[in-house]
Amino acid sequence: MTDTVQNPFTVDYVDGVVILLDQAALPAKEEHIHCTNWQRVAKAIADLEVRGAPAIGVAAAFGMALAAETSTAVSGEDLLAELAEVGEALNATRPTAVNLAWALEVVLREAHQAPRERSSVVDAVVSCARRLHAEDLATCKAIGDNGAELLAGASNVITHCNAGALATVGYGTALGVIRSAQKTNPGLHVWVDETRPVLQGGRLTAFELGRDGIDCTVIVDGAAASVLRASDVGAAVVGADRIAANGDVANKIGTYGLAIAARHHGVPFYVAAPLSTIDPNTLSGQEIEIEQRPAAEVAQYRGAAITPESAQVYNPAFDVTPAELVDGIITEVGILRAPYHVSIAAAFNN
Ligand code: MRU
Numbered sequence: 303m304t305d306t307v308q309n310p311f312t313v314d315y316v317d318g319v320v321i322l323l324d325q326a327a328l329p330a331k332e333e334h335i336h337c338t339n340w341q342r343v344a345k346a347i348a349d350l351e352v353r354g355a356p357a358i359g360v361a362a363a364f365g366m367a368l369a370a371e372t373s374t375a376v377s378g379e380d381l382l383a384e385l386a387e388v389g390e391a392l393n394a395t396r397p398t399a400v401n402l403a404w405a406l407e408v409v410l411r412e413a414h415q416a417p418r419e420r421s422s423v424v425d426a427v428v429s430c431a432r433r434l435h436a437e438d439l440a441t442c443k444a445i446g447d448n449g450a451e452l453l454a455g456a457s458n459v460i461t462h463c464n465a466g467a468l469a470t471v472g473y474g475t476a477l478g479v480i481r482s483a484q485k486t487n488p489g490l491h492v493w494v495d496e497t498r499p500v501l502q503g504g505r506l507t508a509f510e511l512g513r514d515g516i517d518c519t520v521i522v523d524g525a526a527a528s529v530l531r532a533s534d535v536g537a538a539v540v541g542a543d544r545i546a547a548n549g550d551v552a553n554k555i556g557t558y559g560l561a562i563a564a565r566h567h568g569v570p571f572y573v574a575a576p577l578s579t580i581d582p583n584t585l586s587g588q589e590i591e592i593e594q595r596p597a598a599e600v601a602q603y604r605g606a607a608i609t610p611e612s613a614q615v616y617n618p619a620f621d622v623t624p625a626e627l628v629d630g631i632i633t634e635v636g637i638l639r640a641p642y643h644v645s646i647a648a649a650f651n652n
Pocket residue numbers: 350353354355356399462463464465466469470474475476502540541542543553554555619
């Protein structure tokens with residue numbers, strides 16, 4: 303087993319162990335976490351050791367596979383009841399990324415469709431989780447190839463957070479588009495927002511772009527507007543944690559500001575995401591629950607205080623970019639355009 307981003311994947315399930323590339327340790331250390339119980343998977347999701355909407359969905363599905371295989375339940379019915387509880391606990395780890403709830407729902411639905419013997423339920427859960435894992439990689443490649451044309455003539459692109467191989471099983475959504483575009487536009491340079499406070503851009507996006515030999519420059523989030531004004535940026539491309547039925551996009555905090563700056567400077571703003579990130583049951587961004595993270599992420603740097611104790615901290619993990627600022631949603635079935643309530647409904651009906 304080689305220790306690279308793509309192989310083994312960000313998340314895998316090998317011999318009854320969920321293996322996660324520890325993203326909290328990157329880029330200083332490239333280590334894998336071996337989860338032998340589902341509770342460790344839940345902790346890894348909550349602590350951002352595995353992060354990014356598609357990756358946490360697949361990690362949770364493997365957590366369910368692990369729970370099923372290690373359960374002491376004798377009957378299929380008892381196992382289904384236990385899995386429902388495990389699913390609730392995994393789902394509670396992070397509220398905004400809808401891929402988590404979506405993956406758990408798919409696994410539980412297929413578990414319920416299996417014959418009621420324990421072994422059949424276990425088989426259904428494990429094979430469903432493995433299928434979601436394989437599908438995610440194929441989906442990201444399709445997203446990348448569908449979006450590549452948008453960057454065909456660009457010298458520069460800007461991205462926020464990490465929507466790459468690390469945030470998915472492999473290849474990535476926003477970075478998948480950049481990877482695919484690079485094949486025909488090898489000179490493409492990437493401006494990378496460092497993405498305060500957890501630095502998914504500075505630590506993770508720069509890490510995986512460097513691995514792929516893709517030229518990138520890290521900037522502090524506050525530099526994005528002036529880069530958009532002064533540099534020849536062809537597009538902004540970001541990922542998403544949940545897209546509402548009207549096209550409003552929840553993504554890493556700071557995405558909204560980037561979208562406003564992009565619109566102001568006439569730079570197209572694209573969101574790359576699988577259909578599993580679109581939640582037709584969430585009508586608008588106002589309905590999306592925004593995860594609040596611990597104050598220490600903002601108030602401390604590597605354990606040392608960087609704000610006075612007297613200061614309060616507000617640390618929302620995500621913001622919502624209104625659909626009117628989004629120039630296109632790049633999915634595995636094509637690029638969706640406004641009006642999004644129409645294009646999203648059509649994408650789900652095809
Ligand atoms: O808090 P994180 O690191 O899980 O946030 C991740 C993002 O905001 C990504 O842009 C999003 O999940 C899309 S990943 C393909």
